[in-house]
Amino acid sequence: MTVPTSPxxxxxxxxxxxxxVSARIKASGExxxxxxxxxxxxxxxxxxxxxxxxxxPVLVCKAHLASSRGMARxxxxxxxxxxxxxxxxxxxxxxxxxxxxxxxxxxPPEHVLVASxxxxxxxxxxxxxxxxxxxxFRALGADQGPAAARAIMTTxxxxxxxxxxxxxxxxxxxxxxxxxxxxxxEPMLATxxxxxxxxxxxxxxxxxxxxxxxxxxxxxxxxxDGDSSTNDCVLLLxxxxxxxxxxxxxxxxxxxxxxxxCRELALGIVRGGEGATKLVTVRVTGAASSADARKAAxxxxxxxxxxTAIHGGxxxxxxxxxxxxxxxxxxxxxxxxxxxxxxxxxxxxxPHDEAAPQAAEYLxxxxxxxxxxxxxxxAASTVWTCDLSAEYVRINADYRT
Amino acid sequence: MTVPTSPxxxxxxxxxxxxxVSARIKASGExxxxxxxxxxxxxxxxxxxxxxxxxxPVLVCKAHLASSRGMARxxxxxxxxxxxxxxxxxxxxxxxxxxxxxxxxxxPPEHVLVASxxxxxxxxxxxxxxxxxxxxFRALGADQGPAAARAIMTTxxxxxxxxxxxxxxxxxxxxxxxxxxxxxxEPMLATxxxxxxxxxxxxxxxxxxxxxxxxxxxxxxxxxDGDSSTNDCVLLLxxxxxxxxxxxxxxxxxxxxxxxxCRELALGIVRGGEGATKLVTVRVTGAASSADARKAAxxxxxxxxxxTAIHGGxxxxxxxxxxxxxxxxxxxxxxxxxxxxxxxxxxxxxPHDEAAPQAAEYLxxxxxxxxxxxxxxxAASTVWTCDLSAEYVRINADYRT
Numbered sequence: 075m076t077v078p079t080s081p082x083x084x085x086x087x088x089x090x091x092x093x094x095v096s097a098r099i100k101a102s103g104e105x106x107x108x109x110x111x112x113x114x115x116x117x118x119x120x121x122x123x124x125x126x127x128x129x130x131p132v133l134v135c136k137a138h139l140a141s142s143r144g145m146a147r148x149x150x151x152x153x154x155x156x157x158x159x160x161x162x163x164x165x166x167x168x169x170x171x172x173x174x175x176x177x178x179x180x181x182p183p184e185h186v187l188v189a190s191x192x193x194x195x196x197x198x199x200x201x202x203x204x205x206x207x208x209x210x211f212r213a214l215g216a217d218q219g220p221a222a223a224r225a226i227m228t229t230x231x232x233x234x235x236x237x238x239x240x241x242x243x244x245x246x247x248x249x250x251x252x253x254x255x256x257x258x259x260e261p262m263l264a265t266x267x268x269x270x271x272x273x274x275x276x277x278x279x280x281x282x283x284x285x286x287x288x289x290x291x292x293x294x295x296x297x298x299d300g301d302s303s304t305n306d307c308v309l310l311l312x313x314x315x316x317x318x319x320x321x322x323x324x325x326x327x328x329x330x331x332x333x334x335x336c337r338e339l340a341l342g343i344v345r346g347g348e349g350a351t352k353l354v355t356v357r358v359t360g361a362a363s364s365a366d367a368r369k370a371a372x373x374x375x376x377x378x379x380x381x382t383a384i385h386g387g388x389x390x391x392x393x394x395x396x397x398x399x400x401x402x403x404x405x406x407x408x409x410x411x412x413x414x415x416x417x418x419x420x421x422x423x424x425p426h427d428e429a430a431p432q433a434a435e436y437l438x439x440x441x442x443x444x445x446x447x448x449x450x451x452x453a454a455s456t457v458w459t460c461d462l463s464a465e466y467v468r469i470n471a472d473y474r475t
Numbered sequence: 476m477t478v479p480t481s482p483x484x485x486x487x488x489x490x491x492x493x494x495x496v497s498a499r500i501k502a503s504g505e506x507x508x509x510x511x512x513x514x515x516x517x518x519x520x521x522x523x524x525x526x527x528x529x530x531x532p533v534l535v536c537k538a539h540l541a542s543s544r545g546m547a548r549x550x551x552x553x554x555x556x557x558x559x560x561x562x563x564x565x566x567x568x569x570x571x572x573x574x575x576x577x578x579x580x581x582x583p584p585e586h587v588l589v590a591s592x593x594x595x596x597x598x599x600x601x602x603x604x605x606x607x608x609x610x611x612f613r614a615l616g617a618d619q620g621p622a623a624a625r626a627i628m629t630t631x632x633x634x635x636x637x638x639x640x641x642x643x644x645x646x647x648x649x650x651x652x653x654x655x656x657x658x659x660x661e662p663m664l665a666t667x668x669x670x671x672x673x674x675x676x677x678x679x680x681x682x683x684x685x686x687x688x689x690x691x692x693x694x695x696x697x698x699x700d701g702d703s704s705t706n707d708c709v710l711l712l713x714x715x716x717x718x719x720x721x722x723x724x725x726x727x728x729x730x731x732x733x734x735x736x737c738r739e740l741a742l743g744i745v746r747g748g749e750g751a752t753k754l755v756t757v758r759v760t761g762a763a764s765s766a767d768a769r770k771a772a773x774x775x776x777x778x779x780x781x782x783t784a785i786h787g788g789x790x791x792x793x794x795x796x797x798x799x800x801x802x803x804x805x806x807x808x809x810x811x812x813x814x815x816x817x818x819x820x821x822x823x824x825x826p827h828d829e830a831a832p833q834a835a836e837y838l839x840x841x842x843x844x845x846x847x848x849x850x851x852x853x854a855a856s857t858v859w860t861c862d863l864s865a866e867y868v869r870i871n872a873d874y875r876t
């Protein structure tokens with residue numbers, strides 16, 4: 075069951091204020107510093123990148139969540155610099171960024187989480203963040219979610235934020251979130267930066283479980299370019315301000331709401347993927363296992379040949395089955411099938427290329443579904459990707475110039 | 476030790492004749508049918524794609540090599556149609572293509588090997604091949620290797636052929652080869668189409684071993700776009716016409732010569748990769764195992780962010796270490812290093828971004844080396860790739876239109 079999402083963001087749940095300001099980290103003068111504060115200490119859950127190279131803010135978040143036993147008051151986020159591969163100095167800078175935020179907000183340093191996004195290997199301009207923090211603090215407002223969503227953008231074309239409301243017993247709780255893309259996106263058990271808030275009260279054990287469950291079906295099921303970053307993280311804060319309490323009985327409802335919010339944010343990342351012109355749902359069925367289905371879907375979703383064919387509106391279904399064939403999963407060609415939209419182009423080992431013109435017509439759309447049945451079982455998986463355009467190359471060939 | 480290669484191709488070894496003609500399979504009228512014939516039955520070795528979806532010609536080659544016990548007189552190759560995912564009809568068409576060739580050449584059908592390359596899922600135009608075969612047979616010549624190398628091209632910008640000479644005892648033997656690229660290239664224990672001939676006499680056991688050894692270091696160490704095809708194959712024929720006999724003592728020499736020829740062809744495929752403007756050598760050192768080194772090198776070589784940065788001449792070394800970090804191999808950031816050319820940009824956990832301008836200057840070259848030391852052991856691996864340009868997208872978005 076899918077919970078509908080509605081306009082909103084991290085300040086939609088009660089008891090959260092946010093701000094997004096310019097600290098002049100970006101040469102352009104665009105907003106680059108976001109602050110998110112809960113009125114009371116919130117229960118926090120997080121998932122981080124599985125990249126062996128982890129950015130300083132990721133290491134600081136892990137340490138703070140361990141020493142605070144999963145509590146957090148504030149999240150400070152900068153764009154324009156990833157603070158990754160920056161050595162001991164970078165680690166100290168991330169710690170200082172949290173400590174300075176704690177001083178301004180008035181909470182223990184370990185109740186502050188930190189995130190950074192931008193170029194890898196460049197020193198964090200701590201003085202600029204120090205100067206920007208009081209400005210951000212003064213700008214905090216329960217209506218400033220959109221400003222925060224804008225300040226965490228790098229190559230993103232538009233901010234990604236959404237919210238959902240769930241009923242828990244007699245009470246209503248809200249879940250809101252924001253995320254940023256737009257490149258180095260194939261989260262592995264984590265994602266690019268995502269921030270989700272809720273005013274439900276959720277015990278740590280259920281909060282952790284819910285976040286992992288939701289992320290697996292959303293942020294972990296998207297790809298833009300197959301590159302998982304050093305800074306990936308999704309942070310979830312639950313402050314209980316609604317009075318709604320999530321227990322085992324309400325857990326299912328909470329996960330549905332959380333998944334709806336995460337899915338909307340994740341799809342926003344793909345829609346706004348670097349150079350993307352189409353959102354593509356890759357549906358793999360007939361797999362021997364869920365793991366096989368996910369693996370094949372990811373290989374298809376990352377195939378340059380699939381992504382360029384879709385960009386060109388070419389129903390080159392051979393590239394879909396070929397990509398599935400190299401995924402290292404069970405695939406029985408004589409029972410496999412390929413569909414574009416609902417149009418069957420290959421089935422039971424036989425091509426139906428005569429349907430190609432119809433499929434070409436379908437591919438003119440902006441939101442597409444392609445399907446591969448592996449003919450090897452009954453497991454399935456859905457992954458979202460975008461097309462690959464010349465604009466992607468332009469963006470990434472010129473990123474630092 | 477590296478054996479030097481020299482101009483030449485599949486007809487450089489004695490006792491081989493070739494032809495390349497137009498059978499009008501390609502709408503453009505460009506050459507699309509190649510025939511390679513050994514004067515006497517040759518010992519044959521082959522490696523094929525590991526894709527679960529295997530094209531009809533791959534299946535026919537496997538069957539013929541089994542029933543002929545590794546002997547072959549002729550190879551017939553068409554471009555313009557892959558004959559993959561074409562069902563039972565496609566399989567029969569590949570068999571008929573071999574049988575018709577056998578009739579024209581005058582040998583048993585199982586002494587004919589077949590290869591096809593082009594669009595997947597389109598029926599093989601057997602009548603055109605039938606009509607073209609006698610023309611190809613009449614065109615056969617010991618100087619027609621270049622014509623054959625041209626007839627196997629699809630999106631290739633130039634033909635790939637080379638040769639090498641090795642001394643075995645008092646005799647000289649030649650090894651010659653041709654290959655085609657230029658997309659769907661990341662051979663997995665096999666490659667795109669490669670054809671190698673030698674006039675040395677090589678026992679089956681040594682021929683198989685030598686081919687696998689050479690391919691592992693050459694065709695299996697390149698990538699253009701990470702997609703391994705349904706039609707990948709390398710076929711090697713040894714007809715003994717030189718009188719040189721390869722035994723265990725001469726095996727090392729033979730492998731060196733064979734590897735030199737395969738490397739030159741493989742690098743030609745990368746140089747001529749779709750949209751490629753630069754040949755990039757990815758060197759991974761300090762790995763815990765050879766498998767780790769190869770895995771990390773492949774992930775780096777396939778990273779869109781690495782390939783676009785190199786295209787743009789941007790020494791964005793963070794993308795190199797980030798790609799290595801997600802390869803699922805041992806990597807110790809505090810002991811790792813990144814080099815572009817011989818310029819160190821990251822070492823022992825510390826960035827050296829001050830060297831970036833020098834690295835940017837180096838990246839203006841056409842033949843580049845980038846290195847990542849994983850800081851985790853002493854194993855190493857070299858992989859070759861190319862940059863990713865907007866031209867790649869254009870080629871593959873418009874492939875069938």
